Amino acid sequence: xxxxxxxxxxxxxxxxxxxxxxxxxxxxxxxxxxxxxxxxxxxxxxxxxxxxxxxxxxxxxxxxxxxxxxxxxxxxxxxxxxxxxxxxxxxxxxxxxxxxxxxxxxxxxxxxxxxxxxxxxxxxxxxxxxxxxxxxxxxxxxxxxxxxxxxxxxxxxxxxxxxxxxxxxxxxxxxxxxxxxxxxx
Amino acid sequence: xxxxxxxxxxxxxxxxxxxxxxxxxxxxxxxxxxxxxxxxxxxxxxxxxxxxxxxxxxxxxxxxxxxxxxxxxxxxxxxxxxxxxxxxxxxxxxxxxxxxxxxxxxxxxxxxxxxxxxxxxxxxxxxxxxxxxxxxxxxxxxxxxxxxxxxxxxxxxxxxxxxxxxxxxxxxxxxxxxxxxxxx
Numbered sequence: 001x002x003x004x005x006x007x008x009x010x011x012x013x014x015x016x017x018x019x020x021x022x023x024x025x026x027x028x029x030x031x032x033x034x035x036x037x038x039x040x041x042x043x044x045x046x047x048x049x050x051x052x053x054x055x056x057x058x059x060x061x062x063x064x065x066x067x068x069x070x071x072x073x074x075x076x077x078x079x080x081x082x083x084x085x086x087x088x089x090x091x092x093x094x095x096x097x098x099x100x101x102x103x104x105x106x107x108x109x110x111x112x113x114x115x116x117x118x119x120x121x122x123x124x125x126x127x128x129x130x131x132x133x134x135x136x137x138x139x140x141x142x143x144x145x146x147x148x149x150x151x152x153x154x155x156x157x158x159x160x161x162x163x164x165x166x167x168x169x170x171x172x173x174x175x176x177x178x179x180x181x182x183x184x185x
Numbered sequence: 186x187x188x189x190x191x192x193x194x195x196x197x198x199x200x201x202x203x204x205x206x207x208x209x210x211x212x213x214x215x216x217x218x219x220x221x222x223x224x225x226x227x228x229x230x231x232x233x234x235x236x237x238x239x240x241x242x243x244x245x246x247x248x249x250x251x252x253x254x255x256x257x258x259x260x261x262x263x264x265x266x267x268x269x270x271x272x273x274x275x276x277x278x279x280x281x282x283x284x285x286x287x288x289x290x291x292x293x294x295x296x297x298x299x300x301x302x303x304x305x306x307x308x309x310x311x312x313x314x315x316x317x318x319x320x321x322x323x324x325x326x327x328x329x330x331x332x333x334x335x336x337x338x339x340x341x342x343x344x345x346x347x348x349x350x351x352x353x354x355x356x357x358x359x360x361x362x363x364x365x366x367x368x369x
Contacts, residue, residue, distance in 0.1 A: 020266030020283050022259055023304045023319065029252045037247035042240075051248050058255040124243065127236035146209060146237040171193075171202040174209075177233045184232040 011071040018065050025065075029058050032075065036082045042143045043086040045132060053089055057082040080158045083140060087159075090136040123184050130180040134173055141166050142173035195222040205230045209237075269313045272348050281347060283310055293342035294318050297334035299326025303359060305339075315353040316343075321360040332356040 016024035036057055041050035060081050068077055131139050140159060144150045145166075152163040152170075159166070193201050197220050204223055207213050208230045217223040266283030273279035283306075291305035304319040316339055322328055336354040343349040 019306070019310050020287070021304075021306055022256065025259065026252065026256050029255050033247045033251050033255075034245070037251060038245040041245060047248065051251055051254075054247065054251060055255050055258060059258050062259050122239070123232060123236040124239035127233065127240055147241045167202070171205070174202075174205050174230065174233065178205075178229050181232040181236060182229070184236070185228065 007072050010074060014065065014068070014071045014074060017062070025062055028074075032078055033058075035075075036078060039079055039082050039144075039148065040086045042147055043083065043136075043140055044090055045128070049089050049093075050086070053082060053086040056085045060085070076154070076157070083144070083158050087136050087140060090139070123181070126181060126184060127177065130177050133180070134176060138169045138173040138176075141169040142177070145170050195226055197222045199223055201226055209234055267310045269307065269310055271313075272350075283307065286313070286347060289346055290316060290339050290342055291318070293338045294320070294335045296338055297331050299323045299331045300335055301362070302335075308355075313343075313349055314351050315355075316351055317355045317357070319357045319359050321362050322358045323362045328358055332358075 010028070013024045013027055017028065033054065037050055037054045040053040040057070041047060044050045044053060057078065061078050064081075068074060131143070134142065137159070141155055144155045144158060145152075150158070152166045155166045156163045195201055195204065197216075199217065199220070199222070204213075204217055204226050207217060208227045211234075213223070213227060217227065266285075266287075268280035269283050269286050271279040271281055287305045287307065291302045294300065294305060295302045299322055301321040301323070302318060303321060304317075306317050307313050308315055308317050318335055318339070320331075320335070322331055335356050339354050340351050343351040
């Protein structure tokens with residue numbers, strides 16, 4: 001994740017931020033806005049939703065800074081808050097919501113049909129559409145594993161569950177994605 | 186969502202879950218590379234793997250105002266901060282919240298001609314006799330003179346309002362505003 005020197009520097013920033021130093025926290029916000037927003041948008045699609053989740057995550061982190069026990073785990077802790085915020089937003093929405101606002105139309109049905117192939121401009125977009133039809137928890141597990149490269153243990157910690165549950169969700173997500181993307185073989 | 190139940194075991198005895206795990210990681214073992222059942226199942230996962238790699242490679246840029254929005258939200262709901270110890274009679278304790286104290290000192294320093302205070306803080310909250318100010322200096326003002334004003338105003342405000350003898354005020358000018366002076 002970070003180098004030792006980077007970790008020490010980050011610990012110093014965190015220490016200052018805990019005393020109410022907003023300038024120190026701003027350095028961390030600018031450092032982590034890219035990965036935080038990236039995780040959020042991969043779980044949510046909509047840039048507005050992702051920006052809301054990201055902002056919410058940083059503000060929550062600021063308020064809870066004193067509950068972070070080990071400064072070396074700041075990034076993982078922040079991503080965990082981000083994931084939790086994004087999941088709350090995702091759960092509050094119907095799974096195929098926002099069809100009008102996304103550049104490539106989402107799949108309404110799990111059955112892959114010719115219209116779906118015609119609509120998705122490319123394989124990546126077809127997957128993006130397919131991801132929207134997954135349950136939020138399955139999607140989160142798959143995204144954190146395949147797009148963010150996290151281990152089962154890391155994902156389990158992130159989602160407050162067990163590695164076995166993560167394994168199961170990822171497999172169910174894969175079964176569904178294989179089915180939807182079958183036309184692209 | 187009607188998903189056909191997929192039997193996990195392949196005819197060769199391998200589990201599909203494990204095979205896809207290996208396929209996703211690009212690490213098929215010797216059996217999986219040669220077994221026709223494994224090959225078929227791995228082939229079914231291939232579009233997902235390729236699509237995932239494509240999505241993962243897409244650049245993601247946060248919206249331009251994200252960090253600024255976060256900081257506005259945070260500054261708008263500042264928590265009181267640590268209690269700062271103030272001089273008190275022996276056997277008793279007197280504290281002021283760090284946020285309240287630095288806000289008072291920042292407001293005082295802001296009255297220095299040519300100075301806009303960005304941040305004011307106690308570098309060591311256990312030693313409130315030392316204060317650090319970050320400020321923007323406007324055109325038409327000289328840094329050493331403005332800094333001297335900042336020091337005087339902070340020392341005075343700390344003494345009158347908090348009974349605190351500030352003996353060190355470091356001033357850091359982080360920006361120079363060379364547009365016309367808007368304040369007298």
